[in-house]
Amino acid sequence: MTTMTEASVREFKMPDVGEGLTEAEILKWYVQPGDSVTDGQVVCEVETAKAAVELPIPYNGVVRELRFPEGATVDVGTAIITVDEAGGDSGAGEAGGAASVAESETPAPTPPAPEAPKPEGRKPVLVGYGVSEASTKRRPRKGVPVQQAQARVQAQQPEAAAAVQGELNGHTSPVDRPSPVSGPPAVGSATAVGGRPLAKPPVRKLAKDLGVDLATVTPSGPDGIITREDVHAASAPPAPEPVQSPVAAPSPAPAPAAVSHEGARETRIPIKGVRKATATAMIDSAFTAPHVTEFVTVDVTRTMKLIEELKQDKDLAGLRVNPLLLIAKALLVAIKRHPEVNASWDEANQEIVVKHYVNLGIAAATPRGLIVPNIKDAHTKTLPELAAALGELVSTAREGKTSPAAMQGGTVTITNVGVFGVDTGTPILPPGESAILAVGNIKLQPWVHKGKVKPRQVTTLALSFDHRLVDGELGSKVLADVAAILEQPKRLITWA
Template sequence: MTASTANAQRFREFKMPDVGEGLTEAEILKWYVKPGDTVTDGQVVCEVETAKAAVELPIPYDGVVHELNFGEGVTVDVGTVIISVDTDPGAGPAAAPAAQQAPQEAAASEAEEAEPQGRQAVLVGYGAAPSSTKRRARKTQAAVPAQPEPASAALQAELNGRAAPAPAIIPAAPAAAPVAPVANGAGAGPAGRPLAKPPVRKLAKDLGIDLAAIAPTGPDGIITREDVHAAAAPAVTVSPAAPAEAAVPVSAPAAAPEPGVVDAAARERRVPVKGVRKATAQAMVHSAFTAPHVTEFITVDVTRTMKLVQELKQDPDMAGLRVNPLLLVAKAFLVAIKRHPEVNASWDEARQEIVYKDYVNLGIAAATPRGLIVPNIKDAGVKTLPRLAEELGELVATAREGKTSPAAMSGGTVTITNVGVFGVDTGTPILNPGESAILAFGAVKLQPWVHKGKVKARQVTTLALSFDHRLIDGELGSKLLADIAAVLERPKRLITWG
């Protein structure tokens, strides 16, 4: 068995999985382990954020953590190795790959005569580089072109994914005029490819930095994260005729700002848009410009519904459950959909068909620290009020903890957004992509209202219904909204209509 085969069987690599539905990348939010930690099959090792939710990833191996290939805050493509585990830590040091064995044997005799120069750099995913320690070269009259050392050649070969080339034998050349060194020469291998770890290459790509233009500062000419960040920082220019201390940032104005003028850029913060916020932004833009939105409004007296909420809180069948106005708004929405099932549909653009659905997956828009998400209650239309209250409570609690799974946010048919909790009267909500309608529930306020021929203080709210006009015309949308309001005005209709 070759060394590479043995290592492959011993060191198991865990790749970033597709934890959603066709997602292509995820950001590593937090590592729960570090190299040297013992892990067991099924143990959660990290938390990642996809375009839909934050998800904890379990490791499928027993062993000791060998390497973490990416740090926290790094966005990694699906299918990329993020962690490796030594499944046989008692077997001793790993055998070197065949491509490194010859260079190691060649360097062994010199290593015996030279003092160790310190710990060698370890490239993530490639193991330790062979020692490059050597004796000081004697001074010669003629300049001899420097040859790649065996260790550096093997190291570069591994980064480039090919076998190390055999060192060429070049006769001494006559003395020549000195040649100006290349800025990044220390970090380039035989093929001219700069040495850098995969995460550093990813960082440079994200920042739009050319690795070939960076002067490496790491061991063995390796480009570090700090090198990339330094290259991305604002450059400085120095006039040829001016001393070095006269360097001025390129972005600085030619003249000093006038007294009292404040630099606006110094008081601005830029945050990359990614994860849930990025997905939400893309989805809302797509929805707003593909589905023709229509929004209708209705103001309704919900005094009786608010009384029913207080009564249900004392009902033994609802003990331990969260009972609030949103629960009865959700139930009223479901009853109205049952009376007008044609509203529960979706538009199939590819086939030019309307897909009518005999189930209602009721989405509840939830604001979280990572952005707005819309998990949904599956088959909400057939659930009893206590069961609906239980699942609604679980859905909200899970969303606030940031633990909502991608599956919980897929397959929604209609949505409720409760803007009233922020004291907002109403709004014009945008459809969740693929859904037919969204209901905005405004704040419930005590207002003067004509009740039984007299002006009285009543509890009033405003509802707003946005719907896809390709699926729901004005008449159907108006009937749906009117029925929701009718149930909330006289909640006994939950029984007569339900």
């Protein structure tokens, strides 16, 4: 009998994909037990407190075991997948083999143990296949039916709801585990032992594409497996959606199970990943740095005309030319004229650290929450180079591929709330930065121009800054310079 301690089996542990991160959530597995993998192949996507990252595996071989299901939060340094580098067929009946309850109608009899008994414990769920056959060789323990666990979600405090839901999803908590089964699940029940519906990966993808929750589908396949026909049947009459809280943003995959009250009048979304990190950072910033926000309304008609001219410039062909580009350039010029605003507060050494470089952050709203990637050494870039960097930053953020490194080391930030039709705001500083500029909606307004009231393109700028290192005079000069450049964009030449 081959065991998991053999030399050919390698464990791939959750790496620290950022700086000092302690955990990550498994969003999606790209491989299943029994699949062949090669060195450098991406096997899963994980979400850290900073970004979603794809993980390549450094081994060649055959996948033996997926230690955690999708949606599980795993500590850095914990093994998440095992690979047999020998590529053999050993371990088919052991934990980590491709065999599952759904694939075996009659479990193998338990052989007499020739060695000291192993500690009790439940093997992790193999994603998409239920519990491995190894679980049938252990002494059954008292379990908690899925229906009882679901009832407890509503009866317990909110803090305990996540733990109970983890039980339904097959997470490896030692408390109240369902007992192992020795036969196929009953037909008509779509839930496997770990609380995960039994379905093959193509069927799961079909359900995801059609927006069908497999937990609500009645299976018709052998051993309680959900088929493609079951998914199509369930998608025909769309189920009513719960009412979303007006302040709750939608969460990405995997969709969190909703805990509803009074006929689905509430939806609870777990706070984790990027959203959790953002909330913590904003609280730390708001209660550490004394914020001051100043506002100015400015006529940007000339800037908007310049943008239309630049769109026709062959040196900017194929690049995104928009108001944000010239606003970013205006802020960089203002920082060059007032370098003290580009600084940070060193509490440990009681020093103000003035940065002689500008890593320009651009706040981006993504399905996973607010992120602030930055353009490294933005002060050294020409206008075409800045346009290219902005375009790449935005497209990468929208695809959810922003790396943790791209969000580190920012010095000042721009947040464009105008794209949502908002006039202005009082932005909170990203931790460690000294200033953040909010750009409002640009719209036609009556404006006094050359002694007459005329319709002009007008916007409102707001600059928040850390009052420990930026006083009112310095902050006002920076904001006034940005406004002056946008009013008379020729100052980009004369002041630069």
